[in-house]
Amino acid sequence: MNYQLNHLRELEAESIYVLREVAAQFEKPVLMFSGGKDSILMVHLAMKAFHPAKIPFTLLHVDTGHNFDETIAYRDNLVAKLGAKLVVGSVQEAIDSGMVREEKGFNASRNGLQTAVLLNELEKGKYDAAMGGARRDEEKARAKERFFSHRDEFGQWDPKNQRPELWNIFNGKKQFGEHFRIFPISNWTELDVWQYLAMEEVELPSLYFAHKRKVFKRDGTLLADSPVIQKRPTEEVFETMVRCRTIGDITCTGVWESDADNLEKIIQEVSTTRMTERGGRTDDKRSETSMEDRKKKGYF
């Protein structure tokens, strides 16, 4: 008998351990659900961690209102299947009520507005821990993130003053009003996620698979044609086979030309691709440190 877990099972065991720590250490944790593959993975791991009981977390979706239709359909279906509670924080409502102001122009994005809505929802729901599907391999500011990331009463991240995290001991102690951001899948890479989702036969939104879509090109990135994106007269719409590598707000999530229409082809593509998955995210491209700056303010 060989007592050795393969890398996917070891990552799974680690994430389940973290999810159980969250359930044990916090009173009202919430799981951030965006409809993307990383949050789908988190939900799947949570289901495994607490089986046969239900997931002991509320799901929270910060909805920019600029979604791919497929995302919402998938979300509602999953929530019904799990019997979980879903809370939706709406960026549209925040704009309508004057809490935040919408950006204008060609590259307008509601990405930055999500932070205010997220912090508002956390406060309203009195959640003391919010779990996100961020991974350390995604982006350089995330490479230094902890599993348990302490936030002050303003939701701010202080990269210079993080709690050291040793062995598998997670310190979730906090003052009243403070909360934690928790990243159970910190150690997974994009390829790990795909391999695992394939191994576990997890149902995924159709957006991840190659499909025909009307797109246009901006700054070298393909964007889906949508009524919520203002196009320049020179930006021509054409139809081609594409798929999403990340799923976020439709206005800033690039799509990739691809003919990978099943998991095997996706894994093949991911393992040979020469571009990072966030390479298509225009929100990251605003400056070299845009992720770090957003994180300090309370973004995921």
Add this chain to the structure above:
Amino acid sequence: MKGQAVSDSKNQLMDNIDQSTELLRFTTAGSVDDGKSTLIGRLLYDSKSIFEDQYEAIKATSERRGEEGVNLALLTDGLKAEREQGITIDVAYRYFATPKRKFIIADTPGHIEYTRNMVTGASTANVALILIDARNGIVEQTRRHAFISSLLQIPHLVVCINKMDLVDYSEDVYNSIKEEFSQFSSKLDVKDVHFIPISALMGDNVVDRSDKTPWYDGTTLMYYLENVHIGSDHNFIDCRFPVQHVIRPYKDEFHDYRGYAGRIAGGIFKKGDEVMILPSGFTTKIAKIETYDGEIAEAYPPMSVTMLLEDDLDLSRGGMIVRENNVPDIEQDIEAMICWFSDKPLTPRGKYGILHTSQDARCIVKEIRYKLNINTLHRDEEDESINMNDIARVVLRTTKPLFTDAYRKNRITGSFVLVDEATNNTVGAGMII
């Protein structure tokens, strides 16, 4: 639209995912001058873990700075705050994979003021990678890295003698550094040490064998990382199962279900095993070991499972399932080496929170036995001022018994952290003796 079914090509697909790919965690310690960033950049680049957009970005930066060639060290460039100060503040985690293994690098800064980061990075590592500049030989920092690796019981140590290109790939230089390091490390508790002459900048012996070191008949660094035996790094002897969480479904079909959820910290548990539960000391049998995917016959580290017991006993978070004839130390007086993390010094006779496995207790620092100079290994029994990055041997008294093993025997049940009760910050890490 409905999600896509996946099962059709599943079998073929799973053949492509090698089921035996292991996960290896290693820590690198060193300063910028040692070529650590260059080495990591080289490993990522040569294993094709660098993406085109990343490569283009560092190429542009290298050109802008007027550097010759592409500076691979820029790949590990971190936060704005760090770039402004030209230093690494914190542990950064990096990932790459080869067909054989998946690697997690805990990249830690090497300066003395960052001992706490090295300790953090070392706590989960299978392998420590120590870099030595061939021109300078063993310096204070090398000794510090080696000592921390032994203190944290990293099972394997690989010493990379770097910048061999700058000493004409001299075998004599390599041998004398190797000799000096071996003499020093014989005083430490390290089990498995390897030496490799490399040039991270030129790529010699990193991924590809160098033709410039014909006198060296060992392996390349990558070959070592891919093949070092890590199967015995966990403790498979002493059964330890700290209970993390009790699963109670409150559903009709699971009326009396009580599942003890946790991660195996040591030993191999089997269905039907006679076990003892702590703190009560009652004995019972394992009725079932479950995961979401069904019942399993045995469980071993580092698996996360749920155990069901034959008898209904009082057991909850903080408790532990062990074997009757092999119990951990049940102790309120804990003797340990600690590393201090806080800019507020340790208070002798001070009270702190202590987190150990799934236990949460309080403790008082009863005694400071000595402070250790990590460069000379000198023990100072008079000095009781324990400041940030200091290492000391202490005696603690806890409010309730902890179920511990010596850290040498088990890195999970032998470790704890100390928490400041006013700020809730993690202020110290301890290894039980």
